[in-house]
Amino acid sequence: MNRIDNRKPDELREMKMITDYIKHPQGSVLIEMGETKVICSATIEEKVPFFLKNSGTGWITAEYSMLPGATHTRNIRESSKGKIGGRTQEIQRLIGRALRSVVDLKALGEKTIWIDCDVIQADGGTRTASITGAFVALTMAVDKLYNQGKIKVFPIKSYVSAISIGVMEGTELLDLCYEEDSKAHVDMNVVMTDRGEFIEVQGTGEEAPFSKEQLLSLLTLAEKGNRELTRMQREILGPIGERIGESKEEK
Amino acid sequence: MNRIDNRKPDELREMKMITDYIKHPQGSVLIEMGETKVICSATIEEKVPFFLKNSGTGWITAEYSMLPGATHTRNIRESSKGKIGGRTQEIQRLIGRALRSVVDLKALGEKTIWIDCDVIQADGGTRTASITGAFVALTMAVDKLYNQGKIKVFPIKSYVSAISIGVMEGTELLDLCYEEDSKAHVDMNVVMTDRGEFIEVQGTGEEAPFSKEQLLSLLTLAEKGNRELTRMQREILGPIGERIGESKEEK
Amino acid sequence: MNRIDNRKPDELREMKMITDYIKHPQGSVLIEMGETKVICSATIEEKVPFFLKNSGTGWITAEYSMLPGATHTRNIRESSKGKIGGRTQEIQRLIGRALRSVVDLKALGEKTIWIDCDVIQADGGTRTASITGAFVALTMAVDKLYNQGKIKVFPIKSYVSAISIGVMEGTELLDLCYEEDSKAHVDMNVVMTDRGEFIEVQGTGEEAPFSKEQLLSLLTLAEKGNRELTRMQREILGPIGERIGESKEEK
Amino acid sequence: MNRIDNRKPDELREMKMITDYIKHPQGSVLIEMGETKVICSATIEEKVPFFLKNSGTGWITAEYSMLPGATHTRNIRESSKGKIGGRTQEIQRLIGRALRSVVDLKALGEKTIWIDCDVIQADGGTRTASITGAFVALTMAVDKLYNQGKIKVFPIKSYVSAISIGVMEGTELLDLCYEEDSKAHVDMNVVMTDRGEFIEVQGTGEEAPFSKEQLLSLLTLAEKGNRELTRMQREILGPIGERIGESKEEK
Amino acid sequence: MNRIDNRKPDELREMKMITDYIKHPQGSVLIEMGETKVICSATIEEKVPFFLKNSGTGWITAEYSMLPGATHTRNIRESSKGKIGGRTQEIQRLIGRALRSVVDLKALGEKTIWIDCDVIQADGGTRTASITGAFVALTMAVDKLYNQGKIKVFPIKSYVSAISIGVMEGTELLDLCYEEDSKAHVDMNVVMTDRGEFIEVQGTGEEAPFSKEQLLSLLTLAEKGNRELTRMQREILGPIGERIGESKEEK
Amino acid sequence: MNRIDNRKPDELREMKMITDYIKHPQGSVLIEMGETKVICSATIEEKVPFFLKNSGTGWITAEYSMLPGATHTRNIRESSKGKIGGRTQEIQRLIGRALRSVVDLKALGEKTIWIDCDVIQADGGTRTASITGAFVALTMAVDKLYNQGKIKVFPIKSYVSAISIGVMEGTELLDLCYEEDSKAHVDMNVVMTDRGEFIEVQGTGEEAPFSKEQLLSLLTLAEKGNRELTRMQREILGPIGERIGESKEEK
Numbered sequence A, B, C, D, E, F: 001m002n003r004i005d006n007r008k009p010d011e012l013r014e015m016k017m018i019t020d021y022i023k024h025p026q027g028s029v030l031i032e033m034g035e036t037k038v039i040c041s042a043t044i045e046e047k048v049p050f051f052l053k054n055s056g057t058g059w060i061t062a063e064y065s066m067l068p069g070a071t072h073t074r075n076i077r078e079s080s081k082g083k084i085g086g087r088t089q090e091i092q093r094l095i096g097r098a099l100r101s102v103v104d105l106k107a108l109g110e111k112t113i114w115i116d117c118d119v120i121q122a123d124g125g126t127r128t129a130s131i132t133g134a135f136v137a138l139t140m141a142v143d144k145l146y147n148q149g150k151i152k153v154f155p156i157k158s159y160v161s162a163i164s165i166g167v168m169e170g171t172e173l174l175d176l177c178y179e180e181d182s183k184a185h186v187d188m189n190v191v192m193t194d195r196g197e198f199i200e201v202q203g204t205g206e207e208a209p210f211s212k213e214q215l216l217s218l219l220t221l222a223e224k225g226n227r228e229l230t231r232m233q234r235e236i237l238g239p240i241g242e243r244i245g246e247s248k249e250e251k
Helices: A086-100 A126-147 A178-183 A212-237 B086-100 B126-147 B178-183 B212-237 C086-100 C126-147 C178-183 C212-237 D086-100 D126-147 D178-183 D212-237 E086-100 E126-147 E178-183 E212-237 F086-100 F126-147 F178-183 F212-237
Strands: A015-019 A027-033 A036-045 A059-066 A112-121 A160-168 A171-174 A186-193 A198-204 B015-019 B027-033 B036-045 B059-066 B112-121 B160-168 B171-174 B186-193 B198-204 C015-019 C027-033 C036-045 C059-066 C112-121 C160-168 C171-174 C186-193 C198-204 D015-019 D027-033 D036-045 D059-066 D112-121 D160-168 D171-174 D186-193 D198-204 E015-019 E027-033 E036-045 E059-066 E112-121 E160-168 E171-174 E186-193 E198-204 F015-019 F027-033 F036-045 F059-066 F112-121 F160-168 F171-174 F186-193 F198-204
Touching (some): A015 A126, A027 A126, A036 A126, A059 A126, A086 A112, A086 A126, A086 A160, A112 A126, A160 A178, A198 A212, A212 B212, B015 B126, B015 B212, B027 B126, B036 B126, B059 B086, B086 B160, B086 B198, B112 B126, B126 B160, B126 B186, B126 B212, B171 B212, B198 B212, C036 C126, C059 C086, C059 C126, C086 C112, C086 C126, C086 C186, C086 D086, C112 C126, C126 C160, C126 C212, C160 C178, C160 C212, C186 C212, C198 D212, C212 D198, C212 D212, D015 D126, D015 D212, D027 D126, D036 D126, D086 D112, D086 D126, D086 D186, D112 D126, D112 E112, D126 D160, D126 D212, D160 D212, D171 D212, D186 D212, D198 D212, E015 E126, E027 E126, E059 E126, E086 E112, E086 E126, E086 E160, E086 E186, E086 F086, E126 E186, E126 E212, E160 E178, E171 E212, E198 E212, E198 F212, E212 F198, E212 F212, F015 F212, F027 F126, F036 F126, F059 F086, F086 F112, F086 F160, F086 F198, F112 F126, F126 F160, F126 F186, F160 F212, F171 F212, F198 F212
Parallel strands (some): A059 A112, B059 B112, E059 E112, F059 F112
Antiparallel strands (some): A027 A036, A036 A112, A160 A186, A186 A198, A198 B198, B015 B027, B027 B036, B036 B112, B160 B171, C015 C027, C027 C036, C036 C112, C160 C186, C186 C198, C198 D198, D027 D036, D036 D112, D160 D186, D186 D198, E027 E036, E036 E112, E186 E198, E198 F198, F027 F036, F036 F112, F160 F186
């Protein structure tokens, strides 16, 4: 089977990241995975949600949105609808959970880091690109806090990246674009650390259930994709072995 | 390690189902998994959402809610808040997706089946109990349509059930109650068919990432739990091999 | 005229109450009046609305809701609509007012008691069943406070119950079921104490105005019905003459 | 006991009505009951709510609101709050029900009459003044339809008026002003026809339950008050015996 | 060209103001510009919005609304829609800004003055009539504070009035009524002080752009209109040269 | 006085436009005015709002939004707040009005053109940059319709651009950046055609009223700025004298 853009089944789309894409947030990046483009930013706020007041613990929360013009047919703004849809809420909960899983919120102290992922062009894989980009923006913001001495212990414990995999016409594919995604029978998103551990595995076979064998080979593809993504994050963020204390040598 | 209620790690809580629990919906069941109690009902409406008008295809949609008194501390009604929270939306999207995955919506015809899952008492595993119970309510409603000749081909292709698994203090556990769930580091929900296929796999390691080995042994636990649940659904619904056309002999 | 269910005009439907129906709230009861079934619960919260802060006075507030499957045709959730309808608001204001009228809120102290009435099956008279059941749940919750020494003076001064009456085809009927109610020309709800006093009288002749004579004979029916309801509440709650201080001997 | 404004217990406040107070609606009146001032208007719309489409039947619906400056302390606009409060909803449901009860909606045909009651100054009794004024605005609007031949049978069957009564310091009072109302233990609103029939009786003893004797003597006061209000409505609207078909001679 | 109501192009409609129109607010006026009628009121609140807490500075905020019956076809209440429309928000922001521009908010101290402009009948120019009337209500309220010694320095620095001008069929017109306004190609609102300075100039040529010459001659018309409005405000408010400190002799 | 960025008082910031910035909308541009960056897009929809159904007339409507990270301190998403603020509504009404004023909506036919202006970085003048950029996106989209023969007469009649001017420390400035804007006493936005006509003039002197002389010299600055902007738009869009029918030679 030939992929639309001639990639091999286990090949990522071309990925680019432009850091400091917008100037006001403490960290920001424009991440591109092929035609999918997301502005990710991290803003530090010196207070925490009410349930953490006086706990000494920080928080990371994420918001995700699409520009109306990001999709094939214009999507209606959620501000015009007056409410945030289920899909959006699921995605922002996922992004927040993924980032929090690798951060020592105690070490962060009573701060909230707001992650904003705004999709300016969508071509499949916007939630996974958001996580991969958001990790970079988050690290840039945390670096500032750390370099200014506002936090004593570097609180990020691992890299985080995410990728989609799926089954289309019987073939297992890595990093599906929109057209592939809309034809896939099984759709999966996998969030991982740079240590090869899983943070989140979400697989759905709405069109057709899938077997354990398929699940296993999809996970293998996801491991390959995430390994490459982590490598590119590391290139952007520079050697961070010392910041991320416990892992002296980079993997 | 001893479980709170003395169950073995791979043991389900006691499960009960009272069918026709409320009289107006075409199908209804009160499902109890230990102290978790959910009223599941299925109501047939003779129209479809706008995106299916004149398509000849039906739809299944789910709503999930908790009574304010269902939880340890009273939870605020979403009608009072004026909006549906992210967790609720995620769960109702999951229930709808799981049920649609085993129904031939073409064969159903231009009807909507509304699934309502109302948790009257919560003790962990409300979303998986909802799916397991909702399948029974759905089948009861579809049976009525089928017996009245309103649909010609029985549209349900497999049984569906769901169960939670997790890792608590290093031990993999089946069917976590609330107290176990709140202490678990890995939390997973698995929706399966009676053929042992996966419909949905959702695993989260917010507290701590998990390895591939752990993932595999959790899936094995889930398979065991779902097998038992399907057996109980089959007892309630009676032999349905012929209704569910292609699988003559029950597995 | 024969009633649908062969009752006499002045006969109540069969009434049942299952106390402690759900385990988390301090008081709870499943009340059934014929086919009408309502879960009533009372939850104590250790704070009061802003207008009572530092007043030393407590508050009782009620919420009322119907499961979507409770009615003949599925009723849309108010959480989905994003607002609470006028009928619901009227009913929850009525329940709260009725219960507050017999409670010494000063003696309760700065606490809020949340009353939740969730109709799981509706067949007429849901608001009056809610009041009758809510009084039982409230008393159970207050008993706990009183027995734990958290309140010094028992704050409930009288029993409260409520019943509907109406005029159908010229006959005055007690405790109308849904089918009777939908045919009635005059529709009335009467909330009373165990002393035979009126707390609330609401009579509507939307279809046809009614005369003073009719009003009087409907009130007589209501008195009979409420007397019987109070008797049943007393059986459930046990002898409470001493708790409800001033009335040593039960009436 | 002397009343604040030296009225006798059974005396109405001075009542004034200025018809055609605003020019755009088909009927409008400024009604004053003492210091309470309400602009009531009736606007005809040539369509009906969806549940009456193609039924040949009309509808009357009411909205009630207060200017922010109408009360002692500025009340917040419901448009700013983004939702309509329970009290407002109760009142507008009451006004609509009261007017519909004397109109033959079949004879009205497929039209909606919108009743708007906007309180510009509040001093007790705003809901009853609204009903009394709204009936005048409604009749003016219906007169126009009737005189233009747009309806064949005059659809209004009786006059409607409403008054409040209450018990303050043991005395039964007619037409309470705000200060009296805030001290009353029993609060009652009675809507009646010119034939002396009851359309709506709403009595509440939140502060203290009331006896049947009190109820009866309050109803007698209400009858007196409504008789006088109807007389004033008749002066404004002119002899309408022939319009209101069946009652040739005015009572 | 003859104007609909035979006015000359540079002639205002008849203007009337009834002060103390409603009794509860500290200042109130019913302003009529021809058939346009607006109730303007000013209510003092002893607190400020959160962004001014502990700043020693006061605030003036305005709300604007129309009764449903104020317009040719009934306009839907914004409380029923659940949100405030763009036009309403624009107008209330304009009114607030115009009044704040002539008030020394420091001298006012930590108080909020709520301005309410409720249009009871609309015939063009409701926003400008609102500003002209609101200034009178505001001054009445501030007078009370000043006379009671609650503020030491009279904080109002100039009179404020506003008028509309426009171009209809090539003629420049002052103070357009609704029918003229709906035919005008250029529509302009000008807010001025009694010193002939501009506070706000808003000109729109949606139907047709306008030249600089037109703009200048429209501004001249606006100056004439506002001069007359200020004169009438001064008649109502009495000689205030001393209150408005710096301008001893009235201009 | 030296400007922050060393510009002369009548000098624009550096302006850049990247067309086709996002691929799905029919027209799109990233416009930069100094540090202010806005993505403007135009999407064609083959239907019109209900008030234009069957009128043969088209519509242009605009939405404006800011990314949370666009401003100095993160601004809260309007979708999270559940409503669109007054400032946003004012701006989107202004953009829509400005564009409609130069388009022959009859010639456009029954289509809606959605204009989206999403500010990704804000440094003053976002609303005027939005109008200038939106005109380019609109023209690109209309060009496509025209070239595909879907409209017969080119419906755009003039170029439109907009610029801000203001008075800071007594000096009149063109194209204020955020820091200048926050210190300005007079704030003005002027929308013009390429023929030197005014479409919209909005001047506010909240901090201090302004004289007619100031108004005139600000308008002169605005004319200079808009002339330069139009020239740059023409460079981007190419010679369009023939498309914009009546003006053969470009000005």
